[in-house]
Amino acid sequence: MSKASEIDIASVTKVYGTTTAVEAISLKIPGGTYCCLLGPSGCGKTSTLRMIAGHETISSGDVRLGTIVVTDLPPARRGTAMMFQSYALFPHLDLVDNVAFSLKMKGLPKVERRAKAMEMLQLMELQAYATRKPAQLSGGQQQRVALARALITNPQALLLDEPLSALDPFLKVRMRAELKKLQTSLGITFVHVTHSQEEAMALADLIVVMNDGRIEQAAPPRTVFEQPATAFVARFMGDHNVISGRITDRRNGVMTIAVPQGGTFVAGDNRMPFSDTADLAIRTDRVRIGTEDINGLGFTGSVSNIEYRGASVKLTVAGAGLEDFTILLRDRDFFANPIRVGEALPLCWGKEDVIVLGRTQH
Numbered sequence: 001m002s003k004a005s006e007i008d009i010a011s012v013t014k015v016y017g018t019t020t021a022v023e024a025i026s027l028k029i030p031g032g033t034y035c036c037l038l039g040p041s042g043c044g045k046t047s048t049l050r051m052i053a054g055h056e057t058i059s060s061g062d063v064r065l066g067t068i069v070v071t072d073l074p075p076a077r078r079g080t081a082m083m084f085q086s087y088a089l090f091p092h093l094d095l096v097d098n099v100a101f102s103l104k105m106k107g108l109p110k111v112e113r114r115a116k117a118m119e120m121l122q123l124m125e126l127q128a129y130a131t132r133k134p135a136q137l138s139g140g141q142q143q144r145v146a147l148a149r150a151l152i153t154n155p156q157a158l159l160l161d162e163p164l165s166a167l168d169p170f171l172k173v174r175m176r177a178e179l180k181k182l183q184t185s186l187g188i189t190f191v192h193v194t195h196s197q198e199e200a201m202a203l204a205d206l207i208v209v210m211n212d213g214r215i216e217q218a219a220p221p222r223t224v225f226e227q228p229a230t231a232f233v234a235r236f237m238g239d240h241n242v243i244s245g246r247i248t249d250r251r252n253g254v255m256t257i258a259v260p261q262g263g264t265f266v267a268g269d270n271r272m273p274f275s276d277t278a279d280l281a282i283r284t285d286r287v288r289i290g291t292e293d294i295n296g297l298g299f300t301g302s303v304s305n306i307e308y309r310g311a312s313v314k315l316t317v318a319g320a321g322l323e324d325f326t327i328l329l330r331d332r333d334f335f336a337n338p339i340r341v342g343e344a345l346p347l348c349w350g351k352e353d354v355i356v357l358g359r360t361q362h
């Protein structure tokens with residue numbers, strides 16, 4: 001396989017008519033990285049991927065792969081390969097011919113391209129199905145054929161557009177593990193588009209959270225979860241309570257924030273907001289029941305909903321001007337002291353469990 005190359009996206013914009021799908025994004029994806037482009041529908045993930053692949057023209061900016069600026073190169077000359085959401089397999093061709101297709105386009109002799117295709121099918125453990133047509137395979141097997149077909153050109157980077165979305169939940173988790181294993185063994189750069197934060201967390205070395213054509217945060221999964229850069233990221237990743245309010249006091253690395261409906265929160269002053277308002281995030285699993293915190297962080301609210309999740313129980317609490325503050329309790333802790341809807345519940349958390357969020361620079 002080819003050596004993995006860095007992908008450098010420099011101030012890239014994509015405009016379709018009057019729609020700006022991607023707005024001056026810059027991103028460096030180091031060679032050999034598993035990168036997930038993550039975000040809600042319409043945020044510009046697929047456009048970004050297609051511009052890297054060369055399936056979409058770049059309105060302005062440049063894409064570099066390794067040392068080569070590929071902005072104006074056709075897809076086949078970029079050193080990238082793309083795997084599509086629908087797999088785009090040819091129904092009338094058997095697996096060998098499906099996988100060998102791009103080599104046929106390159107004019108490789110039949111014997112040579114069939115041998116290479118068999119090698120790829122072996123890598124995907126599909127050699128026993130070589131003479132079958134795609135319709136005679138399961139969804140997971142079809143996905144592996146699509147992977148074999150993409151990888152046969154020895155790409156420096158594999159670009160995957162929602163590769164798991166056609167699979168049922170169990171297969172999705174299994175194929176997810178196989179994708180990760182494959183990327184690790186090939187050592188090439190993977191760029192994978194998904195709208196699932198769980199998928200991105202499970203796979204990525206680098207998560208790029210996109211919103212409205214821009215990058216909100218690009219960081220390893222643990223950083224994105226533990227230090228979300230903006231309120232959008234904290235909300236999109238889930239398992240955070242995002243609270244906006246006015247800063248009423250600020251001293252010795254601590255600030256007090258009043259939410260519009262009257263609650264007060266004390267936060268570590270770990271980031272400098274540019275105005276007298278702040279957005280905070282408090283992780284749902286860091287909130288405790290009780291009033292024991294010495295800094296006086298917390299409030300008493302009324303339980304409005306309880307959801308059993310197996311290993312944990314999710315409680316929604318209304319109070320201090322907040323409608324749906326959520327907390328996650330371990331099942332053992334919940335069932336040791338069961339709580340009912342309507343019950344008053346004192347909640348607290350530590351100063352270190354409050355994340356002061358930055359503002360989206362839109």
Ligand SMILES: Nc1ncnc2c1ncn2[C@@H]1O[C@H](COP(=O)(O)OP(=O)(O)OP(=O)(O)O)[C@@H](O)[C@H]1O
Nearest residue numbers: 016019020021040041042043044045046047048195
């Ligand atoms: N060919 C096109 N012509 C016009 N507008 C387009 C075209 N392709 C995409 N768009 C618009 O550009 C924006 C970004 O689309 P894109 O497909 O990149 O988003 P996405 O994050 O991949 O969404 P999804 O998860 O739904 O696939 C959207 O507003 C979309 O409607």
